[in-house]
Amino acid sequence: MSLYPDSYYAASLDKSKTSSSTLNEEHSCDLCVIGGGFTGLSTAIESAKKGLNVILLEQNIIGWGASGRNGGQIWNDVAWGIDVIEKKYGESLAMKMWNISQSAVDLIDERIAEFEINCDKKNGGIHAATSAKKMKEYENDSIYKRNKYGYEQLEILDRKEVSVEIGSKLYYGGILDRGAGHLHPLKYCLGLMEAAQKLGVQCFENSCVVKVNQHSSGIEVLTKQGKIKSKKIAVCCNAYLDGLELGIENKIMPCETYIVCTEPLDEAIQNTILPNNYCVSDTNFDLNYYRLSSSKRMIFGGAVGYSLKNVEGLKKRTKRQLDKVYPQLVNHKIEYIWGGLIAITVNRVPDIGMLNDNIYYAHGFSGHGVAFTGIAGKIISEGIINGKTSELEAFEKIKHKNFPGGRLFRMPLLVTISAMQRMMDVFNV
Numbered sequence: 524m525s526l527y528p529d530s531y532y533a534a535s536l537d538k539s540k541t542s543s544s545t546l547n548e549e550h551s552c553d554l555c556v557i558g559g560g561f562t563g564l565s566t567a568i569e570s571a572k573k574g575l576n577v578i579l580l581e582q583n584i585i586g587w588g589a590s591g592r593n594g595g596q597i598w599n600d601v602a603w604g605i606d607v608i609e610k611k612y613g614e615s616l617a618m619k620m621w622n623i624s625q626s627a628v629d630l631i632d633e634r635i636a637e638f639e640i641n642c643d644k645k646n647g648g649i650h651a652a653t654s655a656k657k658m659k660e661y662e663n664d665s666i667y668k669r670n671k672y673g674y675e676q677l678e679i680l681d682r683k684e685v686s687v688e689i690g691s692k693l694y695y696g697g698i699l700d701r702g703a704g705h706l707h708p709l710k711y712c713l714g715l716m717e718a719a720q721k722l723g724v725q726c727f728e729n730s731c732v733v734k735v736n737q738h739s740s741g742i743e744v745l746t747k748q749g750k751i752k753s754k755k756i757a758v759c760c761n762a763y764l765d766g767l768e769l770g771i772e773n774k775i776m777p778c779e780t781y782i783v784c785t786e787p788l789d790e791a792i793q794n795t796i797l798p799n800n801y802c803v804s805d806t807n808f809d810l811n812y813y814r815l816s817s818s819k820r821m822i823f824g825g826a827v828g829y830s831l832k833n834v835e836g837l838k839k840r841t842k843r844q845l846d847k848v849y850p851q852l853v854n855h856k857i858e859y860i861w862g863g864l865i866a867i868t869v870n871r872v873p874d875i876g877m878l879n880d881n882i883y884y885a886h887g888f889s890g891h892g893v894a895f896t897g898i899a900g901k902i903i904s905e906g907i908i909n910g911k912t913s914e915l916e917a918f919e920k921i922k923h924k925n926f927p928g929g930r931l932f933r934m935p936l937l938v939t940i941s942a943m944q945r946m947m948d949v950f951n952v
């Protein structure tokens with residue numbers, strides 16, 4: 524039986540997870556969902572609500588992937604920037620994407636309320652600027668979002684205000700986004716799992732899909748020990764997608780990223796660090812993203828490594844980044860450290876679509892998946908039930924390039940790009 528990585532999240536669950544059986548015989552269904560993270564569970568929930576008979580297959584245990592390991596930070600917008608989408612594809616598509624990204628954030632609160640999920644959700648997040656130039660960009664962006672999209676949740680913080688809100692002198696200023704927030708991702712994921720099961724979704728764990736065969740009568744999904752005959756499938760494997768050879772693998776690049784979690788903060792400094800319990804994301808290319816847990820530990824993510832060869836180096840790098848933001852935490856012990864894979868696309872817009880009338884997929888959330896995965900599942904589900912929707916058409920318009928070469932070539936290429944970006948951060952370019 525596969526277990527979760529040794530993370531703070533796995534250690535702080537309120538109740539033990541119920542396990543599901545392994546697929547070892549033949550079943551049939553309307554929809555087979557591959558992947559038991561936020562995207563797969565969201566697709567399954569929406570489809571079961573509309574009356575489909577749904578089976579979900581997870582190669583490990585539900586929540587084992589990025590959904591059970593992430594920083595828990597909820598942000599709207601897409602990583603590429605809505606202004607970039609507007610310049611490249613026009614106002615109407617940008618408005619559509621903006622509205623989708625807003626619905627993504629709202630959907631989290633709706634599901635927490637609907638399914639009574641206890642996952643320590645808190646509101647508010649700060650984008651912190653590491654240079655005066657970046658602060659100016661943030662200011663312009665918040666004015667643009669207010670004027671163009673009517674988004675009123677942003678508040679500009681000057682240098683003094685941001686240092687009080689964050690408890691760090693590192694930043695030139697920041698933007699408080701009251702629409703952002705954070706949660707305990709594994710609790711949320713398992714809450715979605717329970718909701719899906721209550722709606723009749725049959726989940727199988729330790730059931731890795733090894734092959735997908737397409738026939739005129741439907742799809743055959745094979746695991747090592749079992750088989751599903753399904754009318755349609757949804758591929759929700761994100762960065763862990765490997766070997767299914769469906770023709771979408773080259774659209775995403777898996778990148779390893781690490782999070783450290785300290786022991787609970789000393790009481791003497793608790794009120795000086797993130798007193799309003801916001802989460803923070805700063806402007807380094809390898810962004811630092813951090814927040815407090817409900818037990819007042821610092822959960823700090825940062826290092827992104829495109830090569831898995833130097834895991835120890837990446838761990839040290841994350842701790843160095845933490846010490847730079849919070850020198851007052853240098854002596855706080857790191858009690859947990861874990862890593863996981865994010866999937867980026869070349870333009871950092873999620874790749875959501877259909878390969879044909881029977882195969883749907885969503886991946887490449889490029890570090891913004893806590894919110895976007897939920898709406899992605901809803902979009903796929905609506906497509907499965909109603910055919911191509913206006914949301915699917917919107918994503919189809921955004922063209923995704925393949926990462927060049929195979930996996931072996933993609934890694935060194937991205938290491939080089941990333942090293943150049945880090946250098947620019949160091950010199951505040």
Ligand SMILES: Cc1cc2nc3c(=O)[nH]c(=O)nc-3n(C[C@H](O)[C@H](O)[C@H](O)COP(=O)(O)OP(=O)(O)OC[C@H]3O[C@@H](n4cnc5c(N)ncnc54)[C@H](O)[C@@H]3O)c2cc1C
Nearest residue numbers: 558560561562582588589590593594596732863891892893
């Ligand atoms: C360390 C880390 C920090 C992050 N922090 C943030 C953050 O703060 N905010 C944010 O918005 N995003 C963050 N992200 C990204 C976010 O977690 C992801 O975008 C999101 O969880 C993706 O969800 P998913 O369901 O698509 O994929 P996953 O949760 O990765 O689920 C995919 C599942 O598919 C399964 N699978 C793969 N292949 C098969 C197969 N052949 N058969 C059966 N099952 C299969 C995997 O085992 C996995 O469980 C972070 C990611 C990481 C790794």
